[in-house]
Amino acid sequence: MLPTSREKILDVAEARFAQRGYAGVGLREVADAAGLGKSSLFHHFPTKASLYGAVLDRVIERIEVRMQSALAASGDPRAQLSAAVVGLVDTLAEDPPAARLLLRTVFEDDDLSPSETPELVAADQRLDRLIARIARVITAGIESGAFRPISVPDAIQTMIGAIVFPFASGEFGKKLAGEIFSAEAIARRKREILTLIEHGWMRPNSQGEKS
Amino acid sequence: MLPTSREKILDVAEARFAQRGYAGVGLREVADAAGLGKSSLFHHFPTKASLYGAVLDRVIERIEVRMQSALAASGDPRAQLSAAVVGLVDTLAEDPPAARLLLRTVFEDDDLSPSETPELVAADQRLDRLIARIARVITAGIESGAFRPISVPDAIQTMIGAIVFPFASGEFGKKLAGEIFSAEAIARRKREILTLIEHGWMRPNSQGEKS
DNA sequence: TTGCCGTCCGACCGATCGGTCGATTAAGGT
DNA sequence: ACCTTAATCGACCGATCGGTCGGACGGCAA
Numbered sequence: 062m063l064p065t066s067r068e069k070i071l072d073v074a075e076a077r078f079a080q081r082g083y084a085g086v087g088l089r090e091v092a093d094a095a096g097l098g099k100s101s102l103f104h105h106f107p108t109k110a111s112l113y114g115a116v117l118d119r120v121i122e123r124i125e126v127r128m129q130s131a132l133a134a135s136g137d138p139r140a141q142l143s144a145a146v147v148g149l150v151d152t153l154a155e156d157p158p159a160a161r162l163l164l165r166t167v168f169e170d171d172d173l174s175p176s177e178t179p180e181l182v183a184a185d186q187r188l189d190r191l192i193a194r195i196a197r198v199i200t201a202g203i204e205s206g207a208f209r210p211i212s213v214p215d216a217i218q219t220m221i222g223a224i225v226f227p228f229a230s231g232e233f234g235k236k237l238a239g240e241i242f243s244a245e246a247i248a249r250r251k252r253e254i255l256t257l258i259e260h261g262w263m264r265p266n267s268q269g270e271k272s
Numbered sequence: 273m274l275p276t277s278r279e280k281i282l283d284v285a286e287a288r289f290a291q292r293g294y295a296g297v298g299l300r301e302v303a304d305a306a307g308l309g310k311s312s313l314f315h316h317f318p319t320k321a322s323l324y325g326a327v328l329d330r331v332i333e334r335i336e337v338r339m340q341s342a343l344a345a346s347g348d349p350r351a352q353l354s355a356a357v358v359g360l361v362d363t364l365a366e367d368p369p370a371a372r373l374l375l376r377t378v379f380e381d382d383d384l385s386p387s388e389t390p391e392l393v394a395a396d397q398r399l400d401r402l403i404a405r406i407a408r409v410i411t412a413g414i415e416s417g418a419f420r421p422i423s424v425p426d427a428i429q430t431m432i433g434a435i436v437f438p439f440a441s442g443e444f445g446k447k448l449a450g451e452i453f454s455a456e457a458i459a460r461r462k463r464e465i466l467t468l469i470e471h472g473w474m475r476p477n478s479q480g481e482k483s
Numbered sequence: 484t485t486g487c488c489g490t491c492c493g494a495c496c497g498a499t500c501g502g503t504c505g506a507t508t509a510a511g512g513t
Numbered sequence: 514a515c516c517t518t519a520a521t522c523g524a525c526c527g528a529t530c531g532g533t534c535g536g537a538c539g540g541c542a543a
Contacts, residue, residue, distance in 0.1 A: 066520080080382055084296035087500065098522050100503085105520090109501065161379055168372055170443040171291055192448070214449030215464045218438040226433030227426075232381040237403070238425030253426045257472040277490080298530065309492045311533085316490095320531065 067105050069095045075116045079158035083113055083169050110173060114180025117166055120159045121187045127152045132194060138202030139263060145195060146224065146254050153228045154247045160228035192217060199262075208262050216262065224254055278316050281306045286327045290369035294324055294380050321384060325391025328377055331370045332398045338363045343405060349413035350474060356406060357435065357465050364439045365458045371439035403428060410473075419473050427473065435465055 064072070073094040077086045088109055092099040106112040131148035132141050153160045166173070176182050199216060202208035227234055227241065227250055234241045275283070284305040288297045299320055303310040317323040342359035343352050364371045377384070387393050410427060413419035438445055438452065438461055445452045 082293050082295060082379070084293060085383065088502085089499080097520095099501090100523075101521050103502070164375065164437070165379060167441055167444045168293070168376060172296065174443060212449075212460055212464065215438075215460050218441065218445060218449060219434045219464055219468065221441075222433035222435070222437030223430045224433070226375070226437055227429040230378055230429065230432075232385060233378045234429060238423075238429060249423055249426050253423065253430055257430065257468060261468040261472040299532090300529080308490095310531090311493075312491050314532070 066095070066097060066101070070097070070102060070105060070112070071116055071119060074112055075120065075162060076158050078113060078116060079162040079165065082165050083109075083172055088112075108178070110178045111180050113173065114178045114184055117162065118180050118184035118187065120156065120162055121184050121191070123156060123159070124149060124152045125187055125191050128191060128194075132198065137207075138198050138205060139207050141198045142195075142202065142258065143255055145198070146220070146258065147251055149224055150228075150247065150251050150254070153225065154242060157228070157242055160225045161231065163225055164229045202263075207264060209264060211262055220254075220258075223257065224250075277306070277308060277312070281308070281313060281316060281323070282327055282330060285323055286331065286373060287369050289324060289327060290373040290376065293376055294320075294383055299323075319389070321389045322391050324384065325389045325395055328373065329391050329395035329398065331367065331373055332395050332402070334367060334370070335360060335363045336398055336402050339402060339405075343409065348418075349409050349416060350418050352409045353406075353413065353469065354466055356409070357431070357469065358462055360435055361439075361458065361462050361465070364436065365453060368439070368453055371436045372442065374436055375440050413474075418475060420475060422473055431465075431469075434468065435461075 070091065074086075074091050077091055077094065080086075088102055089099050091112075092102050095102075102112065106115060127148040128145050131144035135141050135144060173181060176185065195217060196213050199208065199211075199213050203210055203213075227238075230237075230241065238246065240246060281302065285297075285302050288302055288305065291297075299313055300310050302323075303313050306313075313323065317326060338359040339356050342355035346352050346355060384392060387396065406428060407424050410419065410422075410424050414421055414424075438449075441448075441452065449457065451457060
């Protein structure tokens with residue numbers, strides 16, 4: 062119930078970085094929102110980039126946990142991919158700043174990619190592992206004949222855009238389709254993605270699957 | 273061959289804003305890259321937000337022109353939607369900073385959405401009109417029975433993410449799928465999106481269409 | 484020649500940026 | 514009682530931020 066200062070800092074920093082971006086957030090603002098002096102931030106994180114890296118790593122770790130358990134729960138590539146998508150959507154829905162933070166990070170390759178910050182390389186490796194696992198599932202699905210012979214990297218790019226962007230679209234998405242993080246909107250998004258995968262990637266034959 | 277100062281400023285500002293974001297770009301940097309003093313920027317644009325708005329409006333206008341001519345060229349919702357997608361991809365491919373600028377703008381609703389900047393409201397209205405046109409095409413497709421009864425706003429969100437994000441993914445996308453703006457990569461993305469729409473949104477019957 | 488005007492510039496403004504430093508607490512181990 | 518260590522703070526640093534101001538330059542109409 063009472064979080065440590067470090068966790069409090071990470072929480073407010075995640076929200077702020079997602080909302081205004083790396084360059085747009087001042088450490089003063091983060092410190093104030095965390096109820097600390099600005100100097101205290103540097104006791105927990107040596108630099109601003111390190112703080113950002115820690116925030117990012119925590120977000121990716123949450124996704125990793127969910128998707129790994131989803132992938133481990135079933136052997137069939139079809140069911141694995143669906144479970145992974147559902148897990149990703151659930152994680153993004155439970156942590157509203159996460160989606161925007163992830164996409165923003167992809168765009169910050171100028172200020173952050175030199176990456177002498179250990180937290181950032183850790184987050185990077187974590188994400189690489191995750192993507193590699195998904196790629197393996199899709200490849201297995203293609204080889205087994207369950208999926209069409211699609212381009213795996215392109216399919217992953219498509220999925221990231223189609224799944225993550227809507228949860229990051231904020232006011233734009235709200236104006237377009239109403240409250241993004243309502244239970245109905247989340248359910249609609251799951252259905253949207255799952256049917257897209259089902260008809261777009263999977264072979265039409267042997268449609269009914271069993272656990 | 274010799275662009276006016278205003279156009280030169282817009283060109284370099286578009287690249288910079290796309291790369292580093294609104295808050296991450298200093299006007300000094302833009303002025304230097306344009307071969308001007310910083311004060312000269314304020315002769316052409318009254319504020320930084322106004323410059324950003326002008327850049328954004330120009331990008332959206334390019335997309336609007338392409339998609340409007342694509343939509344006007346054919347009456348069938350199926351062909352219209354496909355042509356619009358191809359037009360969007362082509363525009364994004366010809367103007368590499370555009371995709372990242374568009375997505376970044378969606379995320380900047382804090383610093384930019386109050387929108388007392390006329391260029392920004394112009395860009396907003398332009399985008400609204402464009403989205404409304406696409407929505408009408410999809411709705412027509414559903415009513416004619418050519419498309420499945422999908423949720424139009426969710427479908428649009430999906431398409432924006434799936435089409436725009438890959439072209440905005442920079443180093444991340446490059447690591448995943450190689451050079452993003454190569455002719456082959458662009459062709460792959462068109463195919464990816466078109467087959468996704470064909471199988472995911474359109475009804476399977478009467479597959480062969482004619483002009 | 485005179486005067487206007489679009490364009491550009493250097494110098495300057497207050498504010499904020501990320502980051503450093505030294506001092507001050509309180510807790511714990513011995 | 515003493516020392517260490519973690520945690521916090523206010524004051525301060527040089528640099529950069531968006532934006533203002535007054536003037537300089539050059540073309541053009543009278």
